[in-house]
Amino acid sequence: MNDLTYIQKKFIDYIEIIMKSNKLSHSYLIELGDSSLDFPFVLLFVKMILCPDSICNINGLNCNKCNICKLIDEGNFPDLEIIEADGMQIKKKQLLSLKEEYQNFSLIGRRRVYIIREADKLNPSSANTILKFLEEPEEGIIAILLTKNRYQVLDTILSRCQILSLVDSTEVSTVDDSIIRFIHYLISGDDLFIHYKEILDSMLPEKTVAKEVFDSIEKIFIQYLSGHENKQFSFLNSCNREHLLSYITIIEEEIPKLMYNINYKLWLDSIFSRFVEVK
Ligand SMILES: [Zn+2]
Missing domain, CATH: 3.40.50.300 (P-loop containing nucleotide triphosphate hydrolases)
Structure with missing residues (x-):
């Protein structure tokens, strides 16, 4: 090899x-x-x-x-x-x-x-x-x-x-700009709380949207980690790979909770706090 x-x-x-x-x-x-x-x-x-x-x-x-x-x-x-x-x-x-x-x-x-x-x-x-x-x-x-x-x-x-x-896929999935902006906030850590109002108003207003957004973010991270070239996400190069894995784990653990009758804002606070702790 x-x-x-x-x-x-x-x-x-x-x-x-x-x-x-x-x-x-x-x-x-x-x-x-x-x-x-x-x-x-x-x-x-x-x-x-x-x-x-x-x-x-x-x-x-x-x-x-x-x-x-x-x-x-x-x-x-x-x-x-x-x-x-x-x-x-x-x-x-x-x-x-x-x-x-x-x-x-x-x-x-x-x-x-x-x-x-x-x-x-x-x-x-x-x-x-x-x-x-x-x-x-x-x-x-x-x-x-x-x-x-x-x-x-x-x-x-x-x-x-x-x-x-292990497939060299050149498919470029275009992702909504607001998702990209949210990922920037996510990987920077503290930005999640600094931009909390914007996130709540326009990015993750309620739980069905949040589920979709986090599902695509998880896919983006997995694709990135498994080697799919995509210029759109080249900014992830600056990110520690283990951090990305931790984000994936957090998303996988937290998203299923949305199916229950939980308080959405409390859920959001808790997942954000977990993201911030990663760094
Ligand atoms: Zn052996």
Whole structure:
């Protein structure tokens, strides 16, 4: 892996940050360009998750020497299951047997990973089988779903996964100016309270708007961290990547609360205070 593309480097940066900051989520959807070229990067991530030596060797990416890493490369590691479509679909019975198998504790480590290739081939019935598993997995079980196009994956699956990308996408999504301005306030910290009135009046007047705005901000940060070039957001270069990850975590934790009958302004104060504490 010598000549890494820009997007591959960014991907590695990102997974290193995840591991170093201990922010491993329990389900990922990774968008791949060329499956055979990109799959080694998925395995790299898996090795970081499963190899006990990977963290201390993070500069060398992985130890690549220990038995665990060797077995992962050979496809023989018992705590890594890879599910592939059976014909045109991923069938319900494939997922049921995965679930059954992962019900038992691992004999080796504290984590187990399963990969579902071509996650776009999950039909609604097979998807249903793993939704709960994705949402409330047993401790230490990590799902990695792969696809060539996230937009072909069922929404119910997509919304439960953190999205990483190895696709060099040049698509420029244009984002509302007021969202950009809000992001500037957000990453500067104190500006959130200095410009509180403007934010409340014109940017986040009520909770349905707030939900949309924070959803797009989360997407923007994730796209940025996973290496999507977008000139519009080049100002994020000045931002500490771990801070961006913290913002994502805060958004993910706070947004669901909006569904309950909460006092919107108190909620806003509390999420802003959390943002300010990040720096
Ligand atoms: Zn290893």
